[in-house]
Amino acid sequence: MAVQTDERPQTTPTPDAGSGAGTAAASSDGRTLPKPSPRGITVAVVLGLFLAGGIWSVIDLRINFASLMDSWANTQNFMGRALPLDFPAWDELLRGTLTTLSIVLLATLLAVLISIPCALMAARTTCRSAALRTSSRVFIVIMRAIPELILALFFLRIYGFGAGAIAGILALGLHSVGMLGKMYADAIEDHDDGPRQAQETAGAKRIQQIFGSVMPGITPAVIAHALHRFDINLRASVILGWVGVAGLGADLRAAQGVGNYPRLLALGLIVLLLCILVEIISGRLRMKLLGRAEPSRFGVLWAWQKLRSRWSGERLETRPSLGSRTIPPWDGARIARFSHIGLTLALILASVVYIEWSALLALLASWTDADVSSWEVFTGEFHVAAFFTGLVDLPEESQRWFPPHDGDIQSTIFAQILVTIQIALAATFLGALLALPVGALAARNVAPRPGLAQFFRMVIVVTRGVPELILALLLIIIMGLGAVAGTLALALGAMGLLSKLVADSIEDTDVRIQDALVTGGAGRAQVFFAATMRQSAPAVVSHVLYQLDVNFRSATLLGIVGAGGIGYQLEMARRTLQWEVVTYILICVVAVVLLIEAVSVFMRRLMR
Amino acid sequence: MSVPTDYDLSLRDVLKFFPPSTTAVKDVSLDVGPGTFTVLLGLSGSGKSTLLRLLNGLHTPTEGEVRVLGTDVAQAGRSELRRLRRDIGMVFQQxxxxxxxxxxxxxxxxxxxxxxxxxxxxxxxxxxxxxxxxxxxxxxxxxxxxxxxxxxxxxxxxxxxxxxxxxxxxPRILLADEPVASLDPESSNQVMSLIARIAREDSLTVVCSLHQVELALQWGDRVFGLRHGELVLDDSSCNITHERAMSIYGNSAVLPAAAGAGAAATSGAAL
Structure with a gap:
């Protein structure tokens, strides 16, 4: 139903808009509906297929009220066993939290450091060589196509299971290049090329132009996307705990493994709080570093500010006499800006030290001949030297993963991949179903009352704050292992993100058209379908397709914790050390990812 | 590579073609002596910007020769071009x-x-x-x-x-590409008089593209009129009446390029 409204405008003009004029056959051939174009038909057919796929998946996965009702009893049962919450000792908790945060911070930093040169080579304005541009783009796409899980498995194999931190950093960092590299390249290409041209005219070299105009121009985008990626990586790093990446995820897995629900729930709560806290801090940093960016109206930070009283009046800067200074004076704003940059650097340094703790201690010991074995309270597991020895092992390790082999369970693998696709389809369908009304009502230009829009925005903020993994873990316990839990968790996640995107694209529509229809006497619903929905439909459909892509990846990941689908097979193969089978499954997963992406790129082109 | 000449800028039969089918500048020859305030006058799309960008090597001519401060821009190597660009300042519309x-x-x-x-x-x-x-x-x-x-x-x-x-x-040469097209009349006047004043003080050679006849006649010593990439007017500004300058916009017959194309550094125009 909800997605139907999306496709209808593609084929015919909405009846609300056309019916008034269509009463009499006035024109020469009497046709009041256009002949359907091949493009329109293709769009309708593909969207129809997706819609049908979504409905079929929901039915086939047995997601219905009866099964939801059944789990109600389980919920009560579970709550009885899970309460009171059992928080780990504070030092254990601190170790897990700090490890997770350090991994995420360093992974994001690694991603930024790789992404910037990649983006500079991929952008038309900064790279003249077409061959270099293409190869850089291809590298970025490959990084995006390989799930972080696969990279994590690979690096864990190379560095051993003790090296949970470095594997996590490398996996998340490299995979993030797939998103950040593309975002940065787009930012460079979208950015005004004039200043760079002006510097070229003045005889500046390419590298001077890049640092003198391109980098200052895109710094806000670089930071904003990096902070966004930090949020994503935090959530992903917890899931990677299931395959051996250190941090809170590993603790969660341990609790799940022994069925210690009070502990599981407590840790889940910690992760939830951490996610919210990180969003607040990253929003804060974004505002400080970028100077005057307005926080997203769907972020936790926005909600926080809304709850607080209005921002106090802008500080008026009084300029002292400048004389012949050529370096700005240390006024409040400058000190604040530098202290934030300093804080960021300090955090990065602290993370490196924390992750490398034992290595540093060992280094210290070799200088002082002290016995350090008793010092290692927070044991970082990885040593710089091991990184390079690990690289030496790479060719040998690769051999163990090849050639890919189906492990004589080919039919199971294909069946499970199908289930994963079903989960993605069903979750996207359900998510979109919920997101369309929620998103529309959260848009200020549609909601009947401002209060209602604000209420729905709050709903979106809360939904987006909950990590899918925590939802999935809860649902698995309540409903048992399987696809239903995964689907519902992903559906809620999809709803959060999609509602935000829907609300944004609805608010981006041209209000004058709405006004024109209102002037013509159209009712609220008529205006919504004829003008608002019609304008935002292409954007909404492309967001939904993107969500399908995201959901397939997430479904694969969530399978590992037991939320159904191919992830579980992957985990089995990993546990039994059948690396050829892991490779086989990975190839299948990447193939599906690329297929979905190809379809969504194709659709976006058609609808443009 | 460097050959001493009397002119800061000299173009010989310059043609610039952008694939697939745009000829932005066609058979333009002109010379500008040191210290001249030159105005390129023409509608948008008449090739003014391209001409300016040919002067500092942002574009290379498809045919013909562009000599700036004695250097053949098309033949200049990377570092030579860089050195040349140091001597050429540029101001942009945006x-x-x-x-x-x-x-x-x-x-x-x-x-x-x-x-x-x-x-x-x-x-x-x-x-x-x-x-x-x-x-x-x-x-x-x-x-x-x-x-x-x-x-x-x-x-x-x-x-x-x-x-x-x-x-x-x-710089020794200042290029200005529609420097006042995005400004209100008062700011325009300020910026134009600033450029003129500085050009005089530093004895800069200025090439400034404009599309308003009034500004061109007010500030330029010498005016080049461009239409569809061709040079249709080349004279000292004091010899140009408003009507004659306007005619390069109209549908009237193409004016022959003024005979004394080589008569460079011109009389002190109305400043």
Missing amino acids: FHLVGSMSTLENVCTGALGSLRGPRVGLFSYPKSVRQRALEQLERVGLADHRFQRADTLSGGQQQRVAVARALVQR
Whole structure:
């Protein structure tokens, strides 16, 4: 139903808009509906297929009220066993939290450091060589196509299971290049090329132009996307705990493994709080570093500010006499800006030290001949030297993963991949179903009352704050292992993100058209379908397709914790050390990812 | 490569073709002597911008020869072109300042051509460059705004900063591509008189593209009229009546290029 409204405008003009004029056959051939174009038909057919796929998946996965009702009893049962919450000792908790945060911070930093040169080579304005541009783009796409899980498995194999931190950093960092590299390249290409041209005219070299105009121009985008990626990586790093990446995820897995629900729930709560806290801090940093960016109206930070009283009046800067200074004076704003940059650097340094703790201690010991074995309270597991020895092992390790082999369970693998696709389809369908009304009502230009829009925005903020993994873990316990839990968790996640995107694209529509229809006497619903929905439909459909892509990846990941689908097979193969089978499954997963992406790129082109 | 000539700029039968089917500049020959305030007059799309960009090697001519300060631009190697560009300042219609950088740092970027390596932040520029930048900012009357973000300035102020940036290069030639097309009449007047004043003080050769006849006749010593990439007018501004200048926009017959195309440095025009 909800997605139907999306496709209808593609084929015919909405009846609300056309019916008034269509009463009499006035024109020469009497046709009041256009002949359907091949493009329109293709769009309708593909969207129809997706819609049908979504409905079929929901039915086939047995997601219905009866099964939801059944789990109600389980919920009560579970709550009885899970309460009171059992928080780990504070030092254990601190170790897990700090490890997770350090991994995420360093992974994001690694991603930024790789992404910037990649983006500079991929952008038309900064790279003249077409061959270099293409190869850089291809590298970025490959990084995006390989799930972080696969990279994590690979690096864990190379560095051993003790090296949970470095594997996590490398996996998340490299995979993030797939998103950040593309975002940065787009930012460079979208950015005004004039200043760079002006510097070229003045005889500046390419590298001077890049640092003198391109980098200052895109710094806000670089930071904003990096902070966004930090949020994503935090959530992903917890899931990677299931395959051996250190941090809170590993603790969660341990609790799940022994069925210690009070502990599981407590840790889940910690992760939830951490996610919210990180969003607040990253929003804060974004505002400080970028100077005057307005926080997203769907972020936790926005909600926080809304709850607080209005921002106090802008500080008026009084300029002292400048004389012949050529370096700005240390006024409040400058000190604040530098202290934030300093804080960021300090955090990065602290993370490196924390992750490398034992290595540093060992280094210290070799200088002082002290016995350090008793010092290692927070044991970082990885040593710089091991990184390079690990690289030496790479060719040998690769051999163990090849050639890919189906492990004589080919039919199971294909069946499970199908289930994963079903989960993605069903979750996207359900998510979109919920997101369309929620998103529309959260848009200020549609909601009947401002209060209602604000209420729905709050709903979106809360939904987006909950990590899918925590939802999935809860649902698995309540409903048992399987696809239903995964689907519902992903559906809620999809709803959060999609509602935000829907609300944004609805608010981006041209209000004058709405006004024109209102002037013509159209009712609220008529205006919504004829003008608002019609304008935002292409954007909404492309967001939904993107969500399908995201959901397939997430479904694969969530399978590992037991939320159904191919992830579980992957985990089995990993546990039994059948690396050829892991490779086989990975190839299948990447193939599906690329297929979905190809379809969504194709659709976006058609609808443009 | 360098051959001494009497002209700062000389173009010989220059043609610029953009694939697939645009001829932006067609058979243009002209010479400009040192210290001349030259105006390129024409509608948008008449080839003014292309012509300017041919002068500093941002475009290379498809045919013909472009000589600037004695250097053949098309034949110049990378470092030679870079050296040449240091001597040519340029001002753009859209100012092209880095909005997030301070005014002073924007002016400093003009000196990049004579510095080694990338620069980030005011600290990274030598004190001499910073002081030179400040002097130029003082000249355009914006020294008080030196630590303000460039995007907080008005359009006219931004253009003056851009002029200061071009001057930090210590150029011999100043190119201006529609410098006042995005400004209101008052700011336009300010910027044009600033450019004229500085050109006189530093004895710069100026090539300024404009589309308003009034401004062209008011400020230019010498006016080149362009239509569809062809040179249709070339005379000292005091010899050009308003009607004659307007005719390059009209449908009337193409005026023959003035006979004395070589008669370079012209009489002191109305300033």
